[in-house]
Amino acid sequence: MAKRIEVSGLHAYYGGVHAIADISMTIEPRSVTAFIGPSGCGKSTFLRTLNRMHEVIPGARVEGKVMLDDEDLYGPGVDPVAVRRVVGMVFQRPNPFPTMSIYDNVAAGLKLNGVRRKSRLDDIVEESLKGANLWNEVKDRLNKPGAGLSGGQQQRLCIARAIAVQPQVLLMDEPCSALDPISTLAVEDLIAKLKSQYTIVIVTHNMQQAARVSDRTAFFNIAGIGKPGKLVEIGDTSKIFTKPEQKATEEYITGRFG
Amino acid sequence: MTTDTGVKSAAAVQSPVRGAAMSTGRAGDKIFVSAARGSGILVLAIMAAIAVFLIWRAIPALQKNEANFLTSEQWDPNGTPARFGIAQLAFGTVVSSLLALLMATPVAIGIALFISYYAPRSVAGPLGYLVDLLAAVPSIVYGLWGLLVLAPHMEGVSSFLNSALGWIPLFGGDNPGKNSIFTASVVLAIMILPIISSISREVFLQVPRAHVEAALALGATRWEMIRLAVLPYGRSGMIGASMLGLGRAMGETIAVAMVLTFVPGINWHILEDGGTTFAANIANSFAEATETGRGALIASGLVLFVITLIVNMAARAVVARRKEFV
Amino acid sequence: MTTLTKPTDDLPPAARGSLGSVSAARKLKDRLVQILVYIAFALAVVPLVSVLWTVLTNGLGRLDATFLQFSMNGVGGRDEGGGAYHAILGTLEQVAITSVIAVPIAVLTAVYLVEYGGNGRLARAVSFFVDVMTGIPSIVAGLFVLALWLLTFGFTYSGFAGSLALTILMIPTVVRATEEMLKLVPNDLREASYALGVPRWRTVCFVVLPTALTGIITGVMLAVARVMGETAPLLLTIFFTKAINANPFEGPQAALPTFIWEQAGDPNQASIDRAWTGALVLILLIMLFNLGARLVARFFRPVSR
Structure with a gap:
């Protein structure tokens, strides 16, 4: 479980628009890395290149290398479907499948991967829901639709769904931005717990959140409108928030812009 | 109507008293609202009138009928005594439409999936337009084509089906032909393809991106994504679409009338020549019909009207339920 | 490359050493559906082309002033x-x-x-x-x-x-x-x-x-x-x-x-x-x-x- 990600010279485009330019960084396993930066700086786009979800958008493409331990996600012959199974993702808005029960939502990825035996499914579903700190709240209504849960519960359901297939990496795209403070706290606790097993990357708008949950922080910025987003610096969270090397980082952290 | 109220108010606006101008505005409003509401009511009135006049004109013929209108397979309203029943018409209509639906639905959904999820984006629009062109071809042209181009080809297909699947009663019989219910249902299937596929396409377009991405991020292949996110979401829409297609097929007249060769009586062997439908029978027998004959045709048309009304209402209800659900 | 194409349909995928690839059966199914969907589209185009073509070729003969x-x-x-x-x-x-x-x-x-x-x-x-x-x-x-x-x-x-x-x-x-x-x-x-x-x-x-x-x-x-x-x-x-x-x-x-x-x-x-x-x-x-x-x-x- 949990692999190191090494990105080098990565560019991403939407049609003719250069969205992010020349990003290189290392993401350590069994830790939480937070991406921060002003809106439109390309942090979400970058996140989506890490499990090849970027190319799902028509006209979008990626250049560069993303090594997961010793394999290039963009290497020849690599199936993006296989990549996404190994690198799970949680989205900004909770998106459980509306027609499925809580149980089926968690089991969806497993069934795709050929797990058919009921007892095995039951075990993994329970394990995943426990892993997502949701088991106690839903164990009596596993067959109810997932859409009936509260927003925070839905988001934890989505996390359970993502970890049920036991990925190496978990990407989270502003997972708390649609949640109330109490639900946010629950998800943050969960992230702290999950990092012992997974490589976690989280995009957040909320600097306090980045400071609370992450071990390392990367700051992204754009030089101006229409220019591609760039990585300004990455380092230990404590250092980024106290003694950043770049002036732009400091200005953003202290709230002078963004 | 609009112009003449427009003239009135223009005259009123010139009046020096401001209050008068305002009140004319209100009068104009009243007239315009009445015209608009009147048109809406007219639509309802037309629907009601269709039912009323068909019933009224059908009754005298039904009174002269000496056979059971619902169960008789005979159609001889011009004779004395008049004997006619809709059993054969209902049989032909239902069987040919259901067969057409069976053939068209999977293909139409396939087309909708192709255009929404498989075709390269730059050509998806034009390809969709191409399928819509199928709907622009008038039914008389499908009839002509079905009669002169398709039917000769269907002879071989029918004999093949007959020899391969003859043990199924529906495909049985001794004389597979080309002017059969089967051929008619192939033509109907082609004709209802565009309506089913265009409604399905619309439904697929509404599938939230979040669900599609959720499936893909789980490591689903394209087909698995469609199965997880698209089909469950679009299910009632697709059901509604195919029911609308069914209604269309049941009411289709000319193409069926041209393709089928009339042979009296219900024949379960759909590969053999013969069979007729409500609509085709009306088109084919109208020119020679006597007064009672016309009444009988109107009566059969009334039955067709009621059946398609039920199918269409049910289809709308299914589609509407989807809207509430989402 | 070798690890990428290795079939890994046994599960759970936990702790698998490599990216792996999608199981052959799933890939096959995906391909199959793709082919079916293409065929469905072709099935719609065939009658359209046939109708337009026959109308054009048969109709042009008498499309005259008379x-x-x-x-x-x-x-x-x-x-x-x-x-x-x-x-x-x-x-x-x-x-x-x-x-x-x-x-x-x-x-x-x-x-x-x-x-x-x-x-x-x-x-x-x-x-x-x-x-x-x-x-x-x-x-x-x-x-x-x-x-x-x-x-x-x-x-x-x-x-x-x-x-x-x-x-x-x-x-x-x-x-x-x-x-x-x-x-x-x-x-x-x-x-x-x-x-x-x-x-x-x-x-x-x-x-x-x-x-x-x-x-x-x-x-x-x-x-x-x-x-x-x-x-x-x-x-x-x-x-x-x-x-x-x-x-x-x-x-x-x-x-x-x-x-x-x-x-x-x-x-x-x-x-x-x-x-x-x-x-x-x-x-x-x-x-x-x-x-x-x-x-x-x-x-x-x-x-x-």
Whole structure:
């Protein structure tokens, strides 16, 4: 479980628009890395290149290398479907499948991967829901639709769904931005717990959140409108928030812009 | 109507008293609202009138009928005594439409999936337009084509089906032909393809991106994504679409009338020549019909009207339920 | 590369050392569905191409001056020559009358539904029955006019009776198209007009409708193209004639669809040829209206969109 990600010279485009330019960084396993930066700086786009979800958008493409331990996600012959199974993702808005029960939502990825035996499914579903700190709240209504849960519960359901297939990496795209403070706290606790097993990357708008949950922080910025987003610096969270090397980082952290 | 109220108010606006101008505005409003509401009511009135006049004109013929209108397979309203029943018409209509639906639905959904999820984006629009062109071809042209181009080809297909699947009663019989219910249902299937596929396409377009991405991020292949996110979401829409297609097929007249060769009586062997439908029978027998004959045709048309009304209402209800659900 | 293509269908995928690849069975299924979906599309294109191709090749033979300038008066089924002038004239007249009746009713109905009806019971009933009306079999529309106009009121077969039947088929299409267009008109525009003290009906007539006009014209032209090809209701209302009848209000009239029906019913090759040419002319007319609708939509787009 949990692999190191090494990105080098990565560019991403939407049609003719250069969205992010020349990003290189290392993401350590069994830790939480937070991406921060002003809106439109390309942090979400970058996140989506890490499990090849970027190319799902028509006209979008990626250049560069993303090594997961010793394999290039963009290497020849690599199936993006296989990549996404190994690198799970949680989205900004909770998106459980509306027609499925809580149980089926968690089991969806497993069934795709050929797990058919009921007892095995039951075990993994329970394990995943426990892993997502949701088991106690839903164990009596596993067959109810997932859409009936509260927003925070839905988001934890989505996390359970993502970890049920036991990925190496978990990407989270502003997972708390649609949640109330109490639900946010629950998800943050969960992230702290999950990092012992997974490589976690989280995009957040909320600097306090980045400071609370992450071990390392990367700051992204754009030089101006229409220019591609760039990585300004990455380092230990404590250092980024106290003694950043770049002036732009400091200005953003202290709230002078963004 | 609009112009003449427009003239009135223009005259009123010139009046020096401001209050008068305002009140004319209100009068104009009243007239315009009445015209608009009147048109809406007219639509309802037309629907009601269709039912009323068909019933009224059908009754005298039904009174002269000496056979059971619902169960008789005979159609001889011009004779004395008049004997006619809709059993054969209902049989032909239902069987040919259901067969057409069976053939068209999977293909139409396939087309909708192709255009929404498989075709390269730059050509998806034009390809969709191409399928819509199928709907622009008038039914008389499908009839002509079905009669002169398709039917000769269907002879071989029918004999093949007959020899391969003859043990199924529906495909049985001794004389597979080309002017059969089967051929008619192939033509109907082609004709209802565009309506089913265009409604399905619309439904697929509404599938939230979040669900599609959720499936893909789980490591689903394209087909698995469609199965997880698209089909469950679009299910009632697709059901509604195919029911609308069914209604269309049941009411289709000319193409069926041209393709089928009339042979009296219900024949379960759909590969053999013969069979007729409500609509085709009306088109084919109208020119020679006597007064009672016309009444009988109107009566059969009334039955067709009621059946398609039920199918269409049910289809709308299914589609509407989807809207509430989402 | 080796690890990437290694089949890893045993599960759970936990702690697997490599990216792995999707199991062969899943890949196969995905491919299979892709092939099926492509076949489905091909299945739709084959009849379309076949129809257009046969109509074109069979119809071109008789697409001559005689066909466009003469009627079938005095021409027997076996005779060469003859034309569809009477039918083309009839179709154009009938469709014109249909539009004159149907468009105002339909546009006003749409105005009622969008601007006035709100969510009231009448509006919902009208909206529902417009949907139901879309599904009325065309032959039933013909039967209705037969029962009302010919049998009850005692009028004779005429082009106008045909137009009445076509009106019933045209109204719902135009209502729906107009409704869509009116809904696209931004509410700001209405409010701006009200704010100037313009009465509501003037706002609708001089602000809302003009804004939606191109869309409505497009919808009307598509509806015209649609009813132009209707055959079944005409059989019961305009009946048949081989001669030119320029008066749509008196006596049987021809139309292109009924012309094709008549000629196709005759086993002689000369008649069959005329049927194909009739079909070609009909399709060309329909395409013309379709194309016109698209051109209007493209070139006269209101600035606000």
